[in-house]
Structures are given as C-alpha cells and as structure tokens.
Amino acid sequence: MIKKIPLNKVKNLLDDLSGDYKVFAPVKNGRSIIFDEYRSDKEVNLEKFSVTSIKEALFPSHEAMIKYDYKKDPSDLSKTSLSLKSEVNFDKTVIFGVHPCDARGFFTFDKVYAGNGYRDVYYKTKRDATAIVAITCANPLATCFCTTVGGSPADSEGTDVLLTKVDEFYYAESYSEKGELLLKNSNFSSPQGGVDNEQVLKIKEEAVQKLDKNFSTEGIENKLLKIFSDSDYWKNATSKCLSCGICTYVCPTCYCFNITDEGVMGRGERIRSWDSCMFPLFTLEASGHNPRARKFERYRNRINHKFSYLVIRNNIIGCVGCGRCIRHCPVSLDIREVVKGVID
Amino acid sequence: MDRLDILKEKVKEILPEVDFVIGYSKGFDILHPSPYFVSEERQIRNLIWDEFCINNFANYLPPPKRVPNGLFKQDEKIGLVVKGCDSRSIIQLLQEEIIFRDTFIILGMPCEMKIDLKKLREKIDIDYIQSFNVSGDKAEVKTLLEKKTINLDEILYDKCLYCKYPNPLIYDYLIGDKVNPRSREGFYKDVDEFEMISNEEKISCWEKEFDRCIRCYACREACPNCYCQYQCIAQTRRPHWISQSTETIDKKFFQMFRAFHNAGRCTDCGECDRVCPVGIPISKIMKKLTKEVLRLFNYEAGVDEKLIPPLMTYKREEDNIG
Numbered sequence: 001m002i003k004k005i006p007l008n009k010v011k012n013l014l015d016d017l018s019g020d021y022k023v024f025a026p027v028k029n030g031r032s033i034i035f036d037e038y039r040s041d042k043e044v045n046l047e048k049f050s051v052t053s054i055k056e057a058l059f060p061s062h063e064a065m066i067k068y069d070y071k072k073d074p075s076d077l078s079k080t081s082l083s084l085k086s087e088v089n090f091d092k093t094v095i096f097g098v099h100p101c102d103a104r105g106f107f108t109f110d111k112v113y114a115g116n117g118y119r120d121v122y123y124k125t126k127r128d129a130t131a132i133v134a135i136t137c138a139n140p141l142a143t144c145f146c147t148t149v150g151g152s153p154a155d156s157e158g159t160d161v162l163l164t165k166v167d168e169f170y171y172a173e174s175y176s177e178k179g180e181l182l183l184k185n186s187n188f189s190s191p192q193g194g195v196d197n198e199q200v201l202k203i204k205e206e207a208v209q210k211l212d213k214n215f216s217t218e219g220i221e222n223k224l225l226k227i228f229s230d231s232d233y234w235k236n237a238t239s240k241c242l243s244c245g246i247c248t249y250v251c252p253t254c255y256c257f258n259i260t261d262e263g264v265m266g267r268g269e270r271i272r273s274w275d276s277c278m279f280p281l282f283t284l285e286a287s288g289h290n291p292r293a294r295k296f297e298r299y300r301n302r303i304n305h306k307f308s309y310l311v312i313r314n315n316i317i318g319c320v321g322c323g324r325c326i327r328h329c330p331v332s333l334d335i336r337e338v339v340k341g342v343i344d
Numbered sequence: 345m346d347r348l349d350i351l352k353e354k355v356k357e358i359l360p361e362v363d364f365v366i367g368y369s370k371g372f373d374i375l376h377p378s379p380y381f382v383s384e385e386r387q388i389r390n391l392i393w394d395e396f397c398i399n400n401f402a403n404y405l406p407p408p409k410r411v412p413n414g415l416f417k418q419d420e421k422i423g424l425v426v427k428g429c430d431s432r433s434i435i436q437l438l439q440e441e442i443i444f445r446d447t448f449i450i451l452g453m454p455c456e457m458k459i460d461l462k463k464l465r466e467k468i469d470i471d472y473i474q475s476f477n478v479s480g481d482k483a484e485v486k487t488l489l490e491k492k493t494i495n496l497d498e499i500l501y502d503k504c505l506y507c508k509y510p511n512p513l514i515y516d517y518l519i520g521d522k523v524n525p526r527s528r529e530g531f532y533k534d535v536d537e538f539e540m541i542s543n544e545e546k547i548s549c550w551e552k553e554f555d556r557c558i559r560c561y562a563c564r565e566a567c568p569n570c571y572c573q574y575q576c577i578a579q580t581r582r583p584h585w586i587s588q589s590t591e592t593i594d595k596k597f598f599q600m601f602r603a604f605h606n607a608g609r610c611t612d613c614g615e616c617d618r619v620c621p622v623g624i625p626i627s628k629i630m631k632k633l634t635k636e637v638l639r640l641f642n643y644e645a646g647v648d649e650k651l652i653p654p655l656m657t658y659k660r661e662e663d664n665i666g
Contacts, residue, residue, distance in 0.1 A: 029555065029556045030623055031465070032623045049471065062590045139472065142372055242566055244560055249559075273588045273590065
C-alpha cells in the first residue's frame with residue numbers, strides 16, 4: 001500500500017496513534033534528541049539522528065522480571081511466606097521515525113532472544129506487538145556505514161512502513177499487515193497527483209550513493225579469529241578507550257543485561273538492566289579472577305561478538321552501521337578503523 | 345615556528361626516553377580530534393593541535409585506571425600533551441599521591457581556547473560540517489547545508505571564556521609562548537543564578553536532566569579523579585548503596601555522590617560534561633562544588649602541588665565554617 005502524509009500532519013498522526021498504541025519517537029529532551037515514549041507535549045524531531053537507539057522500546061534500560069515479597073507470619077515469626085509476581089508487557093506499540101539501520105538492529109535481538117533456541121518472553125512479547133515506521137535517511141552522516149554491513153539508508157527490511165520525505169510530504173510505503181493497518185489512519189491520503197513515485201526512487205538512490213563502502217565483510221569472522229591473539233594489534237587499536245559504556249548503550253544491537261534484586265525489607269523487584277562488556281565488572285568472577293580484566297580484551301570481545309561470533313553462530317553481522325558508537329565516543333574511537341585494520 | 349611544529353620537534357626529542365607520547369590526531373571529522381599514542385617517529389607527522397583538541401590526558405595517568413587495563417607496563421614512562429586546565433588535574437593527582445612525577449613527561453601547551461561542540465551545535469548543524477576557520481574573534485563555519493559566521497565568545501567552553509590558567513602550572517617543556525589569562529569575573533554567574541531559584545525548582549530541573557541519563561558512566565570514566573574502577577559504589581553489590589535501575593532518582597543519586605567525592609578535588613576540567621552523550625550539564629554541579637570550596641576554604645584544586653587539599657586534612661576550627 002502506498003500513501004502520503006503532509007509534514008504538518010505528522011503530529012496529528014502521532015496523537016491519534018498514541019490513543020491506540022504505546023508510541024515511541026525521537027523527541028527533544030534538553031539539548032539532545034533521544035528515543036522516548038511520545039506524549040503530545042513532547043517535541044518530535046524526525047530530521048536529526050537520535051543519540052539513543054530504539055532498543056529502549058523493546059529492551060528497556062531496566063525492567064522488572066519478578067516482584068517479590070517476603071512476609072513474616074505475625075503469629076509465628078520463624079515462618080516466612082514468599083509471594084512472587086511476574087508481569088509481561090503486552091502493550092501494542094509503534095516505533096515511529098527511526099532510521100532503517102535502527103529497524104535492522106532488532107534482527108540481532110530476534111536471533112538471540114526470539115530465535116530457535118532460547119526465547120525471551122519479555123522481549124518476544126513486545127516484539128510481536130510492535131510495528132516500526134522508518135524514514136529514508138536522505139542525508140547520511142560521516143559516521144554512517146550501513147551499506148558496508150548489508151543495510152541501506154532506504155532499507156525496508158525490518159520495517160512495517162517506510163516514509164520518504166518529498167518536499168512537503170512523507171511518502172509512505174507499507175511492507176506488512178501491521179504497516180497497512182497504520183496507513184489506514186485518516187491523516188494519510190492516496191498519493192494520486194501528489195507525490196511522484198520516481199521522485200521517491202531518486203531520493204532513495206541518491207541516499208545510497210552518498211555512502212562509501214568502508215570495508216568488505218567477506219570472511220571477516222575468520223579473519224578476526226586469526227588475529228585474536230595478536231595482543232599488540234588490539235592494544236594499539238584501543239589504547240585511547242576510556243572503558244565507559246557509551247558505545248554499548250547507544251548501540252541498537254548490544255543486548256547484554258545484568259540481573260539484580262532491588263528492594264528493602266524483603267520486598268522489591270528482580271530487575272534486569274543494561275550491562276556493558278566495556279566495564280571490567282561485566283566479567284569479574286566471584287573468585288576475583290577476571291577473564292577480561294584489560295580493556296583491549298573487552299574491546300576485542302565487542303568487535304568479535306559483532307563481526308565474528310554472531311556471524312558464525314547466527315549468520316548475522318551484529319552491527320548495522322548506524323555509527324552511534326563513533327559519534328558519541330568521548331575519544332572518537334572509530335570501529336570502522338579497527339575492523340579495517342583486521343582486514344588489512 | 346608555530347606551536348604544532350615545536351610540539352612535533354619536542355616529541356621527537358623525548359621519544360627515546362619514553363614508551364609513548366599521548367597527543368591529538370585527526371578523528372572522524374574536523375570537530376572530533378582523537379587521542380593519539382605516538383610510539384614511533386613516523387607517527388609524529390599525524391599529530392595535530394587546534395581549537396577542538398580537548399581531551400584531558402591526565403585521565404590516562406592514574407595507575408588504578410591504567411595498569412589493570414593492561415595497556416601499559418607498571419614501570420613505563422610516558423609523555424603527554426597537557427593544556428593549562430589539564431595540568432591542574434595532574435597536580436591534584438600528584439597531591440593524592442596516586443601518580444608519581446618521575447613516570448611521565450609533561451609537554452605543556454599554552455592554550456588560547458577550545459570550542460564547545462554542544463554550544464556550536466545550537467548554532468549550526470555540525471553533523472554535516474565541512475570547514476571551520478577562525479579569523480579574529482569570529483569563526484567561519486561551513487556545513488553541507490549552510491554557511492555561518494559565529495562569534496567565538498558564543499561557542500567557547502565556559503571554562504575557556506573565563507580561563508585563569510591557560511598556561512600549564514606544571515610542565516617539563518613549555519611548547520611555544522605563554523598565553524594571556526582571561527578574567528574570572530562572572531565565571532560563577534550561572535551557579536549564582538541557579539542558587540536563586542527555589543529548592544522545588546532546583547529539584548525538578550535536575551530531575552528533568554537526569555531523566556535522560558543512560559547510566560553509561562562516561563562521566564566517571566572520563567574524570568581523572570574517578571579511579572575507583574569497579575569498586576565504585578555505583579555498581580557494587582556489597583555494599584548495596586544504589587539500585588541498578590534507571591529510575592531518575594537512582595541516576596541523580598549516582599551523580600550527586602560522584603560530585604561529593606569530587607569536592608575539593610574537582611578542577612573544573614569539564615570532561616564529565618563534555619563526554620555525556622545525552623548532554624546533561626554535569627559541570628554545573630561540579631562548578632557549584634568548586635565555588636563552595638573556594639568560599640569555605642579559600643582553595644582552588646590543582647593549583648599548587650605543595651598545598652594539602654582541604655578535605656584531605658583536618659583543622660580544629662575552620663575559618664569559614666562555624
């Protein structure tokens with residue numbers, strides 16, 4: 001289905017949608033654009049690249065897995081009862097205004113949390129109830145490299161609706177039933193005489209052309225295994241890293257979490273919260289031993305995980321080339337350079 | 345000879361004495377220079393020095409951060425490029441006896457100014473930057489989409505606008521001529537204004553800011569004074585001081601104790617603020633602390649190595665606390 005919507009009606013659309021769905025969109029928060037739940041008083045910005053990725057919508061930075069409550073029996077204090085409650089969120093959700101790379105990011109999550117092996121009910125339930133509306137990325141940034149890792153700024157894979165901006169309209173193409181349902185909203189109209197299909201194609205093609213391929217991912221999984229023990233390479237490549245968690249937290253495919261019990265007086269929640277393989281604590285064992293105590297080992301793991309282990313095990317590159325880890329890195333560490341160094 | 349050429353000469357000269365020298369090189373665009381570790385002479389030509397070279401390399405010095413990270417050897421000697429403000433971090437770390445003077449060589453860079461990318465972003469869409477040229481007190485900025493002339497005073501870091509110590513306070517070699525300091529008058533203006541509003545407004549203001557914190561700990565890792573590593577109580581389970589949730593209150597709590605651990609130690613280098621991916625103005629909190637330390641103890645951190653920081657000592661009767 002193909003429809004169009006004038007730019008100035010997007011807000012109406014979002015207000016409409018937020019009646020039926022939980023809507024996530026890039027909104028202005030302070031000086032930053034972040035992905036957050038849409039409310040009508042929030043300013044949506046579909047032009048700029050958001051700092052955070054959309055993974056927050058399906059993989060929240062923290063979520064309760066179980067609520068627990070220990071109660072003492074007032075008549076016999078030696079007896080304690082425990083009640084456990086687990087809630088899984090079924091809210092119908094729309095993720096609106098993402099870049100195609102972000103939408104692809106969930107493919108990695110799907111393989112790990114909703115694939116043939118383990119099924120993560122918290123993720124899978126939300127994923128099934130979610131529709132994604134992406135926007136053709138007409139002006140990729142210097143840090144973008146989606147085409148290098150199999151994506152495209154006009155990629156429709158993983159999206160239910162793809163919007164392409166043409167003058168004062170978004171031209172909307174649906175790619176699934178969920179998408180068609182969204183396009184039934186009255187703010188969309190038929191494109192006859194409005195937007196020219198060829199113009200859309202041209203914008204998409206031009207966007208693809210704006211990106212250079214940085215390296216070839218052919219055989220990268222084995223090249224990385226080969227260079228694994230070359231500590232000097234990894235030390236030199238990562239010497240400036242500060243071991244903060246920015247790259248992993250802004251990444252649309254990094255899916256690691258930690259589980260902790262947070263409560264007082266026997267009552268609280270078992271939560272899972274984002275964790276980062278860049279932190280030494282990530283692998284610190286109870287004995288005190290840390291298999292990845294040094295930062296080059298941690299960074300090497302991040303690269304290997306994305307470009308080797310996931311490729312070997314799940315046949316997917318765990319990087320969508322959004323470039324956030326480069327853009328937001330405090331020391332401008334460039335993942336492209338590190339991977340290129342492995343290939344050369 | 346310009347400052348960069350003198351720097352390159354000096355790096356070449358000291359390279360045989362050290363394992364490597366930390367300087368700046370080009371990053372992914374002209375606005376984002378990247379720390380560069382020079383260990384071979386052929387790398388020296390890649391060094392740069394401009395108004396965007398901002399990282400505080402003192403952060404690479406504390407062994408608790410450095411040695412377990414395994415990059416460097418315990419007994420190595422390194423050289424590093426140090427701006428005026430960064431030199432205060434080094435003095436602070438020396439006072440804390442966490443680093444030792446004979447293990448590094450300081451190449452002191454007198455510094456005119458640095459551009460605050462968060463301020464620049466308000467003026468022009470820097471994602472599509474093409475060129476940036478300074479002439480006089482203005483900058484000509486060109487992006488893919490537009491061209492603008494911007495007054496430098498509107499885009500400098502606050503710490504640079506009021507820079508009292510543009511010249512390193514400690515160094516082995518000074519690179520080029522010294523720079524004139526600027527007036528400190530008005531430096532605490534934003535803090536003074538913030539103090540005037542009601543407590544409720546202050547709380548709600550910070551709640552709004554910390555709402556978007558993603559708990560990446562970049563502020564902590566970029567801070568030369570934060571070297572507790574995984575003993576940082578933000579993450580320890582025993583003691584269980586703080587929840588791992590991303591509720592605003594937990595995130596705010598983390599930043600507040602980080603601030604208090606920095607009382608009398610923070611030199612206002614601003615790295616915590618600069619690295620924050622979601623633009624939380626952390627330096628405002630830190631500035632309030634330095635202001636209070638100045639008022640209570642008449643003390644500025646990292647200015648004189650011989651002084652004992654006020655919170656590292658004890659006085660029976662404090663002059664300004666009663």
